[in-house]
Amino acid sequence: MSKEQEKGMSLIVKVITPFTVGLILLYGIYIVLHGHISPGGGFAGGVIIALSFVHLMLAYGKEVALKKLPRKTISFFESTGALLFLSIALIGFSGGYFFLNFISKGEKFRLFSAGIIPFCNIAISLKVGAGLFAIFIALVLLKFEWEKKE
Amino acid sequence: MLFCCGLYCILVKRNIIKIILGITIAEYAVNLFFILVAYRMEGRAPILSSEVEIVNMVDPLPQALVLTSIVIGLATTTMLVAIAMRIYEKYGTFDITKIKELKG
Amino acid sequence: MIELYILLVLMIVGAIVAIELKDLLSAVISTGAVGLVLSIVFLIIKAPDLAITQIVVEMLCFIILLRAILKKDLPFSKTDSWLFNTFVAAGFIAMFLFVAVKAFKDLPEFGYPIMRVANIYLKEGLAKTGASNLVSSIILDFRAYDTLGEATILFTAVIGVLTIVRRIGRKKKDEIVEEDDE
Numbered sequence: 001m002s003k004e005q006e007k008g009m010s011l012i013v014k015v016i017t018p019f020t021v022g023l024i025l026l027y028g029i030y031i032v033l034h035g036h037i038s039p040g041g042g043f044a045g046g047v048i049i050a051l052s053f054v055h056l057m058l059a060y061g062k063e064v065a066l067k068k069l070p071r072k073t074i075s076f077f078e079s080t081g082a083l084l085f086l087s088i089a090l091i092g093f094s095g096g097y098f099f100l101n102f103i104s105k106g107e108k109f110r111l112f113s114a115g116i117i118p119f120c121n122i123a124i125s126l127k128v129g130a131g132l133f134a135i136f137i138a139l140v141l142l143k144f145e146w147e148k149k150e
Numbered sequence: 151m152l153f154c155c156g157l158y159c160i161l162v163k164r165n166i167i168k169i170i171l172g173i174t175i176a177e178y179a180v181n182l183f184f185i186l187v188a189y190r191m192e193g194r195a196p197i198l199s200s201e202v203e204i205v206n207m208v209d210p211l212p213q214a215l216v217l218t219s220i221v222i223g224l225a226t227t228t229m230l231v232a233i234a235m236r237i238y239e240k241y242g243t244f245d246i247t248k249i250k251e252l253k254g
Numbered sequence: 255m256i257e258l259y260i261l262l263v264l265m266i267v268g269a270i271v272a273i274e275l276k277d278l279l280s281a282v283i284s285t286g287a288v289g290l291v292l293s294i295v296f297l298i299i300k301a302p303d304l305a306i307t308q309i310v311v312e313m314l315c316f317i318i319l320l321r322a323i324l325k326k327d328l329p330f331s332k333t334d335s336w337l338f339n340t341f342v343a344a345g346f347i348a349m350f351l352f353v354a355v356k357a358f359k360d361l362p363e364f365g366y367p368i369m370r371v372a373n374i375y376l377k378e379g380l381a382k383t384g385a386s387n388l389v390s391s392i393i394l395d396f397r398a399y400d401t402l403g404e405a406t407i408l409f410t411a412v413i414g415v416l417t418i419v420r421r422i423g424r425k426k427k428d429e430i431v432e433e434d435d436e
Contacts, residue, residue, distance in 0.1 A: 039302035041390045047310045131412040138419045214392040218404045224311045225411035231322045232418045
């Protein structure tokens, strides 16, 4: 029974999924980029991006999703997110104190208006998204091997 | 009051999954309590728009802390579930009074 | 304000239902419902950042809890060893309630918070950072250390889960072969 379950869900889900996965990913990127204007920010946007990949995996089965986003790429994204956040902080360190806001602030309420904050949001979203997706893959793989061992 | 339900659940129930649910519910209660402290009657959401009135906004400081706390709660629940799955694999049951072999 | 009390009562009912049910699947669904109602309460308290984050995190937590239950969904039908456990639990709860009632007298009234630090954030937030979303400006500019700590926690959680999962004795050869293929 587990083999049929891993091949994905029924046909209705497989037809709808290409549309909704792209929509969820786009919505997540929107929330991350507009983190300093409207509610959201890096954390919620990162979790939404992770959920879009989880959705892809739940609808199609494990192998297809892992082909689109292999394990080494996931760990690369997560480390890059963390290092990017730290490097932004350290560059600010050379100016004055630790997290100095050095990029010039443009006019208010526009997209590039708030100094380091959009870059921080992007870095955090990469880290959160990749990390949560890695946790999900790990839990699913464990279950799969446990059931195979029986 | 939600915290009491969570605390009761953690202490009394014997099934490990129920204990995880109890911790999750207790965590919802703590986050809710922090936000309820920071509510101003007839306040507005703490996001500025084109017409700026700073007079009556709700307190933004606990919201920042609770935002972090929600994501940390997710990480905690994930690790608890991973440990619970390992325990199930080793002992075959979820009943905590049967798991007596706490060897070194 | 009355909708706030109705939602609080609904959450308490949901929590009691989640605890007392013997079927594990229904208990997890009930916990999911409590989280959803919590997100609506966040909307009424006018904290939209938290509402978005709470819904999304609740969905992920729900999926993970369902994964944990998937193998074993037996109804759990043993009774606890009644007297001793319940007495100890009641004792702890009574102590907690006593301390809580004493502490609640010191809080300001509901709806009129003392905002000394937050007033400075509200007044100078836009001028100093240029961000319209004040909560984002707090967690990423005024208090960025906390965000750094949270990134570290997420990293640690990922490493922790991968360590717990990977401790497999028999399948080591297959795993090494699989990693070499990628």
